[in-house]
Amino acid sequence: MRKEHSVKLHILKTLSDGEFHSGEALGQGLGISRAAIAKxxxxxxxxxxxxxxxxGRGYQLAQPLQLLNEYELVKRSVTQVELISVIDSTxxxxxxxxxxxxxxRVCLAEYQAKGRGRRGRQWISPFGTNLYLSMYWRLDAGMAAAMGLSLVVGIAAVEAIESMGVRGVKLKWPNDIYYQDKKLAGILxxxxxxxxxxAHLVIGMGLNIGMPDLQSEIDxxxxxxxxxxxxxxxxxxxLAINLIDHWKVALEExxxxxxAGFVERWNRLDNFLGRPVKLLMGPREIHGVVQGIDHQGGVVLxxxxxxxxxxxxxxxxxKGD
Incomplete structure (x- = not known):
């Protein structure tokens, strides 16, 4: 890990108790100046x-920070897990x-400098507030067999969230997780x-858990x-352990x-089932009412x-329907 990252992470760990800490005390703990702490x-x-x-009092976190527990992740996960606190992209x-x-194999991060979503979009990834998780999977049946994969991962993700006692989370075809018509997570x-x-696949998900309200750049x-x-x-x-477990079981299935075994599970969770939508395909707009998915993973209108x-x-x- 780069030295500057280790200094920042040490500051965060110290501040995570929610108390005030002076720049002088933080600097003494790290052997650096107050000016360096400010930087x-x-x-x-x-x-x-x-x-x-x-x-006169020092620094304090505006919101409590619950950092991922690397020991628990490694010990209790059903597969190989790496936590890299600061990364470009998992x-x-x-x-x-x-x-x-x-x-x-799984990679998790607390912060992504270059997180990405579909179609080359940026994925806003502030430190320690959400979940940024990627899993490697190999499909021996080849690329054609990967067509419905994002649907399967989405279903498994919602079921993992439900296992935490959360209700009302839904899916948007083909790879978003929604709550009350607002985006909660994206899958890439x-x-x-x-x-x-x-086929070598990397399945990534960004899940908003405590996203700060300041993220005005999300469109x-x-x-x-x-x-x-x-x-x-x-x-x-x-939650990360539950997601990893649910993903692995679903991908094996x-x-x-x-x-075949996922169509009904998708339809139970489909945010738009029975609702009028428009499907945007480049310049084309197709209007219809969503009737779920078929056995190939296509959306039925x-x-x-x-x-x-x-x-x-x-x-x-x-709009207006």
């Missing part, structure tokens, strides 16, 4: 961590290591491999798990049976022409 605190602000400074980390990774599946060979309605779960206190480490299935595009609600 690192500014860097933490850039990571999305809100830290107060009050003259997906990119695993994509660069597909040739020496066991199936199911990236793939490499040769025709006729195994769509969003919510966080802390708002959804009301009185429930979400343990980030336990998908390898054996394909999407009831249109003026009857039932039609589509395998690409973006769904949005029709």
């Amino acid at each position: 690192h605190v500014k860097g933490l602000n850039d990571w999305g961590v809100d830290i107060y400074r009050i003259q 997906n990119q980390y695993l994509l660069e290591r597909v040739n020496d990774s066991e199936k199911g 599946v990236e793939m490499s491999g040769q025709a006729g060979g195994a 769509q309605p969003w919510t966080t798990l802390n708002q959804v779960s009301d009185d429930l206190s979400i343990d980030r480490t336990q 998908y390898e054996m049976t394909g999407l 009831e249109t003026e022409k009857g039932l039609e299935t589509y395998i690409g595009g973006e769904i949005s609600l029709r």
Whole structure:
């Protein structure tokens, strides 16, 4: 880990007790000056961590910070897990290591400098407030077999969230997790491999747990798990363990049976089932009522022409319906 990261992480660990700590005391603990502490605190602000400074008292976190517990993650997970506190992208980390990774290898981070979503979009990844998780999976049946994978992972993710006692979380085809028509999480599946060979997949998810309200650069309605779960206190480490477990079981089932066993599970959770939507496919707009998914993972719409299935595009609600 870069030295500057270790200094910032040490400051955060000290501040995570919720108390005030003077710049002088923080500096003494690290063998650096108060001015250097101030510089690192500014860097933490850039990571999305809100830290107060009050003259004469020192620094304090604006919100409590619950860091992921690496010991528990490694000990209790069903597969190989790495926690890299500060990273460019958990997906990119695993994509660069597909040739020496066991199936199911997981990378988690507290902060992503270059988190990404679908279609090259940026994924806003402030430190220590959400969950950034990627898993490597190899499909020996090849790339064609990967078509329904994001749906399976989405179902498993919602079921893992439900296992924490949270209700009302839904799915948006093909790879978003919603609550009350607001985005809670996104899933990104990236793939490499040769025709006729195994498909190397990296499945990434960013899940909002305690996203700060300051994220004005997000261009769509969003919510966080802390708002959804009301009185429930979400343990980030336990949620990560549940997600890893549910993903691995679902992917193993998908390898054996394909999407057949998942269609009903998807339809139970479909945020748009029975609702009028428009499907955006480049310049085209298809209007219809969502009727769930088919056995290949396509979205089924009831249109003026009857039932039609589509395998690409973006769904949005029709205004005024």
